[in-house]
Amino acid sequence: MKTMTASEKGASAGAKPPATPPLEPTYEGDFVINGDFQLESGRTLASPTLHYAVYGRLNAARDNAVLVCHALSGSALVGSWWPEVFAPGALLSLEQDFVICINMLGSCYGSTGPSTNNPETGQPYGADFPLVSIRDNVRAQALLLDSLGIRKLRLVLGGSLGGMQALEWTIYDPSRVERGVIIAVAPLGAMGLALNHLQRQAIQNDPDWLNGTYLPQKPPRAGLALARQIAMMSYKSPELFEERFGRNPNRNGENPWALNADGGGLTGGRFDIAGYLDYQGHRFLDRFDANAYLAILRTMDTWDPLTGYESPMQVFSRIRAHLTFVGISSDWLFPEAQVRAFAELIRASGVNADYREMISAHGHDAFLAEQAQLVRLLQ
């Protein structure tokens, strides 16, 4: 286990967006699973599409493939949201690796999700979109890899929901995966389940949600924005918020002590943190769909690799890959101690697994917000 120094910790608090520009994929396209795809829930998806992107080239031996799994609001374009992981000397290399990233089922970035038309009805699935488990996603991804002739993954990695997929890969097809890197994740604990429950209600309380039947031009904007803001609580940390925003009035000049324009006092000018959250919530509306959000929250809630097995030993002893777990010191959604304990549980089943702690004030988001530090930790 590696520990960051105090100065590294200090530097992390003022981290800036990654300097590395987004990478263009070698190829971006769709893979369609023919016929009915059976889900764990008992439902099926008819000919679902997986949207995916690849970076670099598959070598002749077909042994340089890496699968990156994305988190809740991510997309297949890993070169856009995780560019520093591809920096020279970092984890992945465009020269040596063939990197694949596949949009999750249920998402709104090209794979089949609630806004996709259900072939059986000709209408979008909406609230009828079935629960797609992490295992379902992994089985679907395996079909895509099969179609590309990839029988070996040098590495599968991901943070948060991506880490759930990465670990499930090492259980689902143990002989296919050489190494797994599982970041900031464990089966979601009570506090995480609670946070997801709040976000779900924020969307469902919005009258524009219409039980999931809203039209694309009139989505539940206020509800989705509030859901995103609730999530931001757990993506960052109190320390970071305090340092960045403190009790400052909103930087646009609003005065939290002033009367409203109409003289009322139930609400007033915002503090800076409120302006920031509103901005984050609003931005999210341009890039995400409320029903997709609900679908993936449920995928996240219900993941527990023990489901269907009798003991941790029974499930985890299947794993052949070398696993590295990363916990984030200020993570509140997947607390560092829970990630550590989860890694311990898996190691106790005889798996070759190590654990590393990332010291960061960025909370759960640190694996996205502090990519350079993550890369150093994993080298």
Add this chain to the structure above:
Amino acid sequence: MKTMTASEKGASAGAKPPATPPLEPTYEGDFVINGDFQLESGRTLASPTLHYAVYGRLNAARDNAVLVCHALSGSALVGSWWPEVFAPGALLSLEQDFVICINMLGSCYGSTGPSTNNPETGQPYGADFPLVSIRDNVRAQALLLDSLGIRKLRLVLGGSLGGMQALEWTIYDPSRVERGVIIAVAPLGAMGLALNHLQRQAIQNDPDWLNGTYLPQKPPRAGLALARQIAMMSYKSPELFEERFGRNPNRNGENPWALNADGGGLTGGRFDIAGYLDYQGHRFLDRFDANAYLAILRTMDTWDPLTGYESPMQVFSRIRAHLTFVGISSDWLFPEAQVRAFAELIRASGVNADYREMISAHGHDAFLAEQAQLVRLLQ
């Protein structure tokens, strides 16, 4: 006015009801401030009412008065929500003390608030209810104490918003207060401001809020319930949630992995923590008003004793009382470190102040949920 029973109090704290039964007040009644009461915001309240309760009897020397200040959703009935503080040998004595508790302006337990009719319009204030600061509350409370002939407070104490009032008392009328106990509070930090911002939106997003003009029979129920649930995140701690609820399915038998009754999968059976939060949110609807909630959130947000002063020394050096600060180890709304630093800042201004840490997994709620421990800590 609504009265909380002991079991409601216990439910609000998420803890077992205290063993001590609720105490009946010696007197419970209203005090009306004659004429316009000037507020810091520049607005006035016309002849506002303060609802209050007293316990015990004022002695002949009039020197046995104690003022207890309540928190966000509290009432004047301190004997109902803090009974163990009156236990034999505890902090307060019905034989020796004359204990007063006054419902905050803006609340819905008898004092003037958003649901009160504005004498100028004959209609409820609603969203037009002005910002009432902590200082405004203290000035109003002082008028009530004056009317009772109380010139000396042996002790003023409170947790959370109650602690804000208690400290402000020692600044507003230094010679009147001998001792102050200030629990789990400091000027609200960025994370706390963020949580309040989320709760505010939860209410305002509810179509039944109607910009604060809802009728009593059709309040914004879903919004207020969600606000309460968001608040519960910060009232408890991840450790406590994990221990009590973990990943258990809801105890009513719902299955989080099952399809909905209609076969849809965006939402499903709840986990136990979600059932608990729904229950807490729903219970709150019976005892609190959404506009009152918004009003007091703003009172809480805007409190900073430095406002209007040039330096901490200038404001805190006014204090003559001996102060005891209590921080709660698992408090996330007012983190222990922030309470400690706040106490240090005040001590650095020459105030006789000590600091004690309460070790508890109950988070911010610990001062209500673990009264016996609090009493021991303060003895």
